[in-house]
Amino acid sequence: MLGNWSFGDYxxxxxxxxAWDLLTEKYKINKGILYVTYFGGDTVLGLEPDLECRxxxxxxxxAEERILPFGIKDNFWEMGTTGPCGPCTEIHxxxxxxANRTKFINKGLPDLTELxxxxxIQYNRNSNGTIQTLPQKHIDTGMGFERLVAxxxxxxxxxxxxxxxxxxxxIQKICKGVPNYGGKFGEKDWNNLDTNFRILADHARTIVVCLADGVIPEQNQKLRRIMRKxxxxxxxxxKKETGLLKELSNYVVENLGxxxxxxxxxxxxxxQIIDYEEEVYRSLRANSTAEWGKIIQDEPRLSSLEIIEMPGLVAAYKEIxxxxxxxxxPAFGFKLFDTYGLDEETIIKVSQALKLQFNIEGFKNEIENAKIRSRQQVTSNDYRIYDQLITNKLQITEDFFKYKYSKKNGNYVFDKLKVKLLKVIRNNTSIMRIEPGMECSVILDKNNIYTEAGGQISDKGCIKFDDGVFHIGNSHNVNGYIIHKGILTSNNKQPVEVNSVGDLEFDKVYRLNNMxxxxxxxxxNSALKQLKGATCQKSSKVTPKYLNFDVGIFGNKLTLEDIKRIEEQxxxxxxxxxxxxxxxxxxxxLLNLDNVILVPGEVYPDNGIRLIEIVGSDFQSREPCCGTHVLNTIDIKDFCIIGFRSLxxxxxxxxxxxxxxxxxxxxxxxxxLESIAxxxxxxxxxxxxxxxxxxxxxxxxxxxxxxxxxVSILPVIVKQQCLExxxxxxxxxxxAAKGTLREFIEMEMQNVLKMNQNKTRGNKKYxxxxxxxxxxxxxVPLQKATKLCRDIPVIVISYSDNVVKARCCVxxxxRTETFNAEKWLNNTVSTVFKSTCSGSKGQDSTLxxxxxxxxxxxxxxxxxxxxxxxxxKTYAEEHLD
Known part of the structure; x- marks a missing residue:
């Protein structure tokens, strides 16, 4: 898309x-093949035709006959159900x-298209559906690049x-034996070869550009489905089982690089990511295709759905x-979307195939509500407080003081901050003072406490007033207002009034460890990317005692040798x-800087982005980050990985x-290690x-x-070494003990044989x-025990690691018709333990x-x-002659 914006300039x-000058004068396009459309008005919205544009x-x-009005569907743009909107004009x-073909405009003809x-942008749509005029008007213009080139x-x-x-x-060079692209469409492309040429070329270009921009297929199911297609x-x-997309990516880079x-x-x-995704695809195809095929046999109406593009279908179908x-x-539809990765189109196809009702609008609302919930990192209580602060036009908290610290003589200096108490809120109600022992929320004019963001947890702190200390339990940033929740202690039992001044301090050791x-x-993050190539941050958590970093690695898994190299680096x-x-x-x-690590899917503001940069002779780290950091790497002192697991x-x-x-x-x-040695x-x-x-x-x-x-943490490398x-x-x-223990078997059985002379009931020996x-x-080698009893019927039972075994020799x-090894064991020990008996291969089971x-x-x-x-024993007494 070729486009640009104007914010009030024209x-x-x-x-x-x-637009007209560029097309007709600069590009010399024949005016006789161009048409323009404008907004023809809408009675429902109460909007008049855009005669100014006409x-x-x-x-x-x-020419008059080439200026055509169209309704809201074709010539009115809206960002969403609410927000900025306005009429548009199009050049076709x-x-x-x-030749004059005005009656075919907007009819979907491939040779008569919007350019x-x-x-x-001159209106704003309100939540009640009404339209208001914006105080300032803007332009959003866009032209189809490929259509212009054609x-x-x-x-x-x-x-x-x-x-x-x-x-x-x-494609033709890589795929030997495949006919060349012929440019055929519709019925002429009877075998869909040219269609698949176009899909492959278009998709390859999309994939390569997305991957270059840092889009991760694992986090973007649309891209992943395109790749699987x-x-x-x-x-x-x-006819290329592997490698076609990877090879084709080089042609895309050559073309667009x-x-x-x-x-x-x-x-x-x-x-690297293409190789990884192709391996995942092959694995899924091997594991899922057969099971989906069985489902299709029971439900042939689902045969139009592609399991490879949507592997969650199998599990989703079982729930459906x-x-x-x-x-x-809507709630179940959201589960299908969130848990199994089914998009709206697939859920619609499933519901239609299985003749199920599906509330599409309700489903869309569920997704929107989930997005809202994910953005709300504070409680609804805080938002009720926020509404009060906005209503009262309270000033936003000055929050930049959390970044104000320095080093003197090798030590970090964190200055306390003089603050004014602007608001006290208890049970969602604004009050004028904090009583001793009272739990409440306070808003100050300034703040130097770090509130949880970017994976880093909040500081611990307190506000020291003349008449008491407000101990902060937790702090939240609610749209610019820093809300501190806590409790007041006071030796003189005096309350703290609104507009009181105090000193805001935080735990300096706690903060420094976070930094x-x-x-x-x-x-x-940078060391992992340098070592493994295609990586992607999934999440991070920074606490004073440890850091946790979850990373996607699209290639060979991380090894202990890798961890050793990362620690050393x-x-x-x-x-x-x-x-x-x-x-x-x-x-x-930010976009123009080299080697910046961005979080996929993260939205960064237009201005005021804090970039943390650590650049050495053979190492560099650049990341946008709102957290607090040490001023020099030497202050980290030491680094050690203590945990490592696959997710x-x-x-x-x-x-x-x-x-x-x-x-x-x-x-x-x-x-x-010394203890083990x-x-x-x-x-x-x-x-x-x-x-x-x-x-x-x-x-x-x-x-x-x-x-x-x-306090019992270990380096993960040492942990593995100790385990080995x-x-x-x-x-x-x-x-070492095996030989001795087997000797125990012989000794134990010898003792049994000696004692057996006097222990056997009657005259029957067993x-x-x-x-x-x-x-x-x-x-337990039971044959070693029974071989010592060659002349006497014997059953030996063992019990090891909660498993019982038994062996019988007669x-x-x-041996008689009523007494043999199989009958004796099967009718006694095997029955009690609810097991079965069998003879050894090549041996007589009666013996x-x-x-x-x-x-x-x-x-x-x-x-x-x-x-x-x-x-x-009872069986032997009854059946042994």
Whole structure:
């Protein structure tokens, strides 16, 4: 779009004159193929036809029959249901020539199209639907760039211009064997090949520009669906399973890079995100297509929906299917949108296919309300207070003092601020004084306390008056008013009156730790981008004790080796004593700066943007930020990552500490490593006490679990090192003890055989035994126990890690029709434990039989064991000859 604005500099006559002059004089476009339209009025809104505009076109020299009125649908522009609006005039062009085709204007013909639209912003629509005239009038003008190029190059279609020729050539070079683009439309394009050429070229251009501008597909479902459409066409039409979009992006950059230099600058990031999204697409296709196919079999009416473009459809359909009535309510529609990623168009298609009612307007309202809720970071109570402040025309709080601090002799100086109490509000009512012990909200003329924003939490502070101290519990910024909530304490029991003057102070250590962690967050963001390429900040939290940074990484996942490199780089930047600069710039300068990290989707103001800049010889960080920061990297002192976990396919959550907390983490890590090393040395000397060693390992492992704000934090690299060492010790214990424990099995069974002579009931010889040493083994080789009892029927039972096993062997001489291994085990132990029996492969199950492993709760174990042993003994007494 080619466009520009005028805010009061010129209006209708100048706008129309300049447009006509550009087209007919500068571009030499034949006046005989141009038409103009103007607003023909609207009786519902009570708006008269824009005859002023009509007369302007007449005075310029446009033929009367080529000046046409149209209604509100075509020639009235509105920003939304409320707000600035106004009539517009349009210039249309007939690509077929100068024949008069006025009756086809605005009829949707591809060869008779709108070229230029000039909006006259002169009204404001109120919430009640009425229209008011604005005190100042503006112009918003825009012309279709591609349509203009087609006109100047004598082409009927935008796709026939040199804008797309290079991209079409690229497709043809990359996709060998695919016919060249033929420019066919409609029925002539019988196999949709040319249509898919156009889709691929147009989508590729859109994708590359969006990615270069920092739009992240993961956070913009429309872009992600466009990319998935390209992947689908690449495979089905152009027979390229992977890589087509990535290769084609180079042609887009070649075509547009001279005009949009950010394309060339960000080409590596563009490629990285395309590779990532293509991998996600292939994974989704493999996992979701089959399940969606089954759904289509049950509901063929849904076959027009594309699962690859909308992977949340499977889960969404399951919820829709369980609706008790045939209505998709606005609230449920919002859930489909918010939870499963279904857009309005898809929900409409689903509701129509399944014949469900869907309140579209209510759904739109739900989305709008959600946006409002997301913008409200304070309570509705605060907004009621705000309404009072506006009504009373109270001055906005002077808030810039929170940025006023300095360093003297290496120490930070935070001056207290003399403030005046302007307003006291309790229970939404304005009062004239604060009584001792009273909880209320106060508004001051000035403020130096940081209120939560940009991920950084609020300062702690108080206001010291002559007659008491107001202890601030929390603070909010409500549209420029800083509202402090708290309670007054007073030794002399005197109230504090409105207009009293006091000193506003905050916890200096608390603030400085916040500043350290916030500046470290910027260093972490930049280090991640430098190391991993295509990254995107998801969220951040800055507290005095730690920082939390969630980042999307579109490529290889973060490793411990990466974390080590990041820590080393950040600590190197800290040690280099680099100044942390705070610049105040406007949005234009922000866009012109190189290597600025922006939060995707964040809206930055036109002016007064605070840019935090840290630039060294081999490192730079530039981010817009409203937080408070240290003045020099050396003041961060130390940086250490203490937490690291994955939050999904692309998102990693990192926790880090600075200053004394980083030193504490390293101290804890060294102490724990020393303790583990000492245990490691003692393993061989205590191998005969495996339970003691295992308990020592378990106790040391408890040090690996900690809260991020606790005093037991560890460097995440050391934490992993400790875990590997402890797991190694456990393995060493088990390996060393394995032989000994198996010897225990033999010793235990030898003792059982000796005792069996006098313990067997009557004269029948058999053994039913619970292997007590089995609790010390990970795996219990029961065949080792039963092989010692070759001449006597035996059942051995074991219990390890809440799993019971049993094995039965009956010598051939003892086998009968009523007594064998399978019958004995199956009718006794297996029945008690509700398991099944089977013979070993290649063995006779009547001689050797095993019970399938069964998980048994420890609280039920003793009872079931007694029952199984008693049942086995009774069966042997009754059936053994």
């Amino acid at each position: 209006f209708k006559k100048d706008a129309c004159t300049m 007369d302007i076109w007449r005075s310029i020299g446009v 062009v007939d690509l077929l020539g100068p 230029w639209n000039i909006v006259f 006109l100047l190059q004598g082409k009927i279609s935008n796709y026939d211009t040199d804008i797309f020729a290079n991209i079409f050539t690229g 390209v992947f689908e066409i690449s495979e089905t039409t152009f 001279s005009v949009y230099p950010e394309l060339e600058k960000n080409i590596q990031q563009i490629h 299917k369980n609706l008790s009535n045939n209505i998709i309510t 350290r962690n916030h500046t470290a967050t910027h260093l972490l 950040i600590n190197s930047v800290i040690s280099k004593d680099i100044e942390v600069k705070t610049l105040e710039i406007d949005s234009q300068k 999904g396919r692309s998102t990693t959550s990192l926790y880090a500490v600075t200053g004394e907390r980083a030193e504490l983490a390293r101290k804890n890590g060294n102490e724990l 000492a245990l490691q040395k003692s393993v061989n000397d205590n191998i005969d006490k495996p339970e003691v060693l295992e308990m020592a390992v378990a106790n040391l492992k408890t040090n690996l679990k900690y809260e991020m704000d606790s 060492m402890l797991n190694g010790i456990n393995k060493q214990i088990k390996e 053994i039913v035994h619970y292997l007590a040493c089995s609790t010390m083994l990970d795996t 010598p051939e001489k003892s 050797i039989c095993n019970m399938k492993n069964k998980k048994i709760n420890i609280k039920d174990w003793d009872t079931l064991l007694r029952q199984s042993i008693e049942a086995a």
